[in-house]
Amino acid sequence: MAKMQANQMRAGMVIEFEGARYTILKQNIMIPGKGAAVIQVEMRNVKTGAKKDQRWRTADTVERLTTEDKEFTYSYTDGTNLVLMDPESFEQTMVPQDILGDRLPYLQENMTVNVKLIEGEPVSMDLPETIVLEVVEADPVVKGQTASSSYKPAVMSNGVKVMVPPFITAGEKIVVKTADGTYYERAK
Template identity: 75%
Template sequence: MAKMQANQMRAGMVIEFEGQRYTIIRQNIMIPGKGNAIIQVDMRNIKTGSKKDQRWRTADVVERLETSDEEFTFSYAEGDNIILMHPETYEQTTVPKDILGDRLPFLVENMTVQVRMIEGEPVAMTLPEQVTLEVVEADPVVKGQTASSSYKPAVLSNGVKTMVPPFVTQGDRIVVKTEDASYVERAKG
């Protein structure tokens, strides 16, 4: 932890405030007609995700936390945890599953993930933007439906439902976005 003046806060920094950790979303310096400048900060609680507006005077001191983004390889899931391995040291790190929220099903074996660490503790995890999965169920195309018309429902090998173009059939491997399971393209090769 390092102390810094409130006017040095920038978006993306992590601070400790009232015993909680917050990511700075945005900060504005407001200069009233009289008196000292005020720093208006929008921040998000790392644990709860709730937003908070906070004001500081420029001379106020805040605790800045050291953050680092590290790459890990996903090994396996165990109970409520995800077990990650550091690709160089082979050390294992345990992360709670809920760090991924509804993106959890897109975590596949040996996937490389980015983990944001604060003071050595994992607080957030980023998956690759896209992942290739097999279509295990796809509705047949309705007669008279044109190729350009609406997508049809399908179920992926990770159990997630998505919408695919009419030409995609069961057994196809497709590329989807991990953010929202949306169809990108048919997998090549």
């Protein structure tokens, strides 16, 4: 365990707080009208999967847990668990699908994922930064709409809605950022 300042927390890190382990999901630095900045952190309890919002002052210290990174291949979902395979030993590991939170729809078969472990226990999971998905539905371009103007809604093959540039049509493949599900570029 190592102490670090609260403002150094990043998504994916694991901290110990009030005797429990939490994975950091999101953090925002909020600067009030007067006084010191506050770090607003959304985190998930590793054991229970429960989400918690917590605030720290920038000067506060937190206990960061040392995690070991290991790559796995996602095989399939079994109930509420994701079945991962160790590409070296071919052993299977089960992790609760809650570990991905709202990034779950971006998980694809045979995808290589990075799992953070503490003493062999999976505590968080990272997907590749971007993935390719097919657009299954896209609104037609509004007449007179310029390419530089607003994006239009579309639905991807994983069922998630995304805002895309006007030139994207149904049937095209696009690159999406898995961290927040935003359009990145047209797939090459």
